[in-house]
Amino acid sequence: MSLNHVILGLLNQESMTGYEIKKIIQNTPFMHWSGNNNQIYKAFVELLDKGFVTKEVQHHEGSPSKNIYTITNSGINELKDWLISDTEEPAFKKQILIKLAFACQLKRSALEKMLASYLDTVKMQAILAEKELDKCYFAEKEPSNKAKFLSLIRENILSFYSYELEWIRKVQDYISELPDDESISTESKVLKENNEVKSDMNYKVIENQGKKYIHFTSKDPLIQSEHDAYNIITLCFENDANAVLLEGNSLSDDFVNLKTGIAGTVLQKLGNYNVKAAVILKDNHNFTPRFKEMALEHSKGNSFRVFTNMNEAVSWLLA
Amino acid sequence: MSLNHVILGLLNQESMTGYEIKKIIQNTPFMHWSGNNNQIYKAFVELLDKGFVTKEVQHHEGSPSKNIYTITNSGINELKDWLISDTEEPAFKKQILIKLAFACQLKRSALEKMLASYLDTVKMQAILAEKELDKCYFAEKEPSNKAKFLSLIRENILSFYSYELEWIRKVQDYISELPDDESISTESKVLKENNEVKSDMNYKVIENQGKKYIHFTSKDPLIQSEHDAYNIITLCFENDANAVLLEGNSLSDDFVNLKTGIAGTVLQKLGNYNVKAAVILKDNHNFTPRFKEMALEHSKGNSFRVFTNMNEAVSWLLA
DNA sequence: GAACCCATGTAACTAGTTACATGATTCA
């Protein structure tokens, strides 16, 4: 487990608390640990035990005393030994490849759905990774050796995703040439259209009190499928916003109809990516009681809420 | 954990024993499990419990009764549900990126060594993956949908490695332009030369009784560094051989001198990649007693042995 | 007062690995 050495590497740059280390690991996309407490605090026990770090307890008048860890000379040696030791082989985990190996079982339409949704996920992952890299601990403003190394790392990671995207499109091309299965052939065409970035998504990016939100003004039904959730999230990421304002009539009938399950999935996706959504309901709108129930249910959380008043909605979004 | 679903996927193609499943998982490079018994036999307990598979015990007169597992209808449904469910995001683990982030700590020569050895490892991994893909369970001879899917999978995997190799060379180029550190500047030049494929490695591929071995005939000292081990292993892979015959004078002084540690590392590398090595010692050769001791030590294993007689060496290699 | 960040820590769990035990068969 190289986590211990990563901690030494970070401490070698400056002394830190466990919490800071944890945050760095969580926000660095090439460190493949979740950065959970258990592992990190356990690691410190071991590092102290072996004499690679020392701990200085800083009591504050309040009370949550900080433990500031500092690397020792023997820790620095250990770090250097690790750095020059054999490097682990690169490895990947791609469930999609396993699924594809079994994919002859599936109908063409199912395959198309699978690929389309995978494409969405990877796109978003790529955007997220890029953002994280830009603001991660190792990012440097001024050009230097360190900055150059980070840019090499960045190139490696972004290529991983961009190759995956390219490959997905290749697979999609192949699948689209397969003979139709028994399902209605138009279904797949709809999917293909959906797959293109919606150019008719009317929206405005609004900045208010230093915070941004995206106001969707389209008169056409906006959220028709899971894919639209990805479109919205991607737009948010691209515009550095994490909140959206939807008008009641933007929601498609399928969305409002709970049986399709779209509402649930979409709200979950938005929540996953930490995007707040406010819906403005004009009084004349009458949704089904079950939808209203669900809206109320979600209102308990902090990521989706229904409003009748625009100002309320905006101030909640910016909160 | 999708291992259970992978097992269902395999059983959906044909009924099998646990051992067969295990072998398939171990030999399929895009299945990222080690394929250890514990996990697989535990998985069957769960699959039986949930009614996704049935077990037929085949008693043989001898005794090691086989358990042949067959997928049930409910298992097929479970498999299909999994196939159309959201696909996990692709993920990678690259220790090299973490090390590089801390790399400003290192001297240029150390960085060069690190990259050169990583390049070797990845090269070999790529060759191995390609071989495994060719002979894996999913490989089909005749063109078909299944074959096309496998070729898409293959493309994805091989690109992963070939991009990594390309990237390593880019990093090496950058590092080579860094100012020299205090270490002797010629050292790095030696490394660069080593890095090129040795064109003066004289060898013959000899096939005997359907088995192949590679006979190194070079009069120049052959094994000077760890890197040469990789060269030898790569040659073996490329020629589908897993045994090499070395002449005593092929071994460099550094190799024979145990203090450098090269002999140990090289023999370990050869063993790791399952390459048998026989050394022919002419009587007039006098190695240090310590080398002879180590040779004897290794002779207990089945991957390295010293001979004085050519015929003995060859018959051991082919055994 | 609710929710969220800082900061430390633990308990319980899942996933995955190595190594061992057994026994028969086959091949040199």
Place this chain on the structure above:
DNA sequence: TGAATCATGTAACTAGTTACATGGGTTC
């Protein structure tokens, strides 16, 4: 005789995750 492959299984372990507990400070 010894080693390799087939075949099943278990024990002990490492790595890593989620979820919880505590408690202060800040912000709406």
